[in-house]
Amino acid sequence: MRWQGKRRSSNVEDRRGQRVSAGGGGIATLLMRFLPFLLQTKIGRILLVIGVVGYFGAQMLGVNIAPQQSSEQQIPANTQLTEQQQQLGEFVAVILADTEDTWHKLLQQQQKSYREPVLVLFTQAVQSACGTASSAVGPFYCPGDEQLYIDLSFYEDLKTRHGAPGDFAQAYVIAHEVGHHLQKVLGTTTKVRQAQQGVSKTEANKLSVKLELQADCYAGVWGYYAHNERDMLEAGDLEEALTAAAAIGDDRLQKQAQGRVTPDSFTHGSSEQRVSWFRRGFDSGDYLQCNTFGGANL
Structure with a gap:
């Protein structure tokens, strides 16, 4: 051509x-993904409250609760092309x-x-x-x-x-x-x-x-x-x-x-x-x- x-x-x-993980996006992502199902039952709503409180509590304390990236799925950053x-x-x-x-x-x-x-x-x-x-x-x-x-x-x-x-x-x-x-x-x-x-x-x-x-x-x-x-x-x-x-x-x-x-x-x-x-x-x-x-x- x-x-x-x-x-x-x-x-x-x-x-x-760039580094990329094939895993999930942490608790926040999971909560959003299953939000419609959690809202349908009483136990689901309880779990939702626990999850939200736990997530934002950890954020306020500066705790990283995102899942660790698997080393098998990582790409070295700034790879020279x-x-x-x-x-x-x-x-x-x-x-x-x-x-x-x-x-x-x-x-x-x-x-x-x-x-x-x-x-x-x-x-x-x-x-x-x-x-x-x-x-x-x-x-x-x-x-x-x-x-x-x-x-x-x-x-x-x-x-x-x-x-x-x-x-x-x-x-x-x-x-x-x-x-x-x-x-x-x-x-x-x-x-x-x-x-x-x-x-x-x-x-x-x-x-x-x-x-x-x-x-x-x-x-x-x-x-x-x-x-x-x-x-x-x-x-x-x-x-x-x-x-x-x-x-x-x-x-x-x-x-x-x-x-x-x-x-x-x-x-x-x-x-x-x-x-x-x-x-x-x-x-x-x-x-x-x-x-x-x-x-x-x-």
Whole structure:
């Protein structure tokens, strides 16, 4: 990709090297989490009073009652980034900026406005509005805080474990998560979550698949403009993205992990579906053609 020298987004928060605990947030967090249940019974209300008195009493005495962080989950603070890590940080900042330019333009054409998400870079574990997550979950988008999260070591995993190297494959990952943010902006995410309530797990999974495939299509739309309007793609780049989309299809991942494929448990779509929807967005450049939900009012 031809990305060097292009604008970098200011919406990148670099938390690499920061200490993070995957544990809870102390007594205060627990009280807030279980407040509705504690208020339902007399014994619950008694426990709530005891907890509040104990917590604030300890705070007044200067006692630290937060749980100790596990040394196994700590990252050395102020870790010195290598040249490669610094370059990766610059790369994703450029890709994020390019998605911002694309979606501002396309939504403005539809008399809509685009809110820019924040991209958080982390190492091994991170705290978000969706909870604490380790890098094992892979890149993700949290609708609660409208932020994208990625441990950039995932790119090495993408290359070595999934056989999908290349900078456009890496850019596709960012563009896909930005696609989820676009769904939040357009209200699709809320409608899908509402539709998933009260249905079977199989039906809920089908809706998740449609949500993921739409994000793939949106990523393809971004790719269209990166290629046709800003000449960022080089020979072989499109194939890199298609390889990445195929590599993380549910059927391929299930085959690798358990030796069999169970379509009812798909949550992201098959390799063929992911490639097809990315390609639809890339070929058309029209996000309105990314309706994976068919006739559903989503």
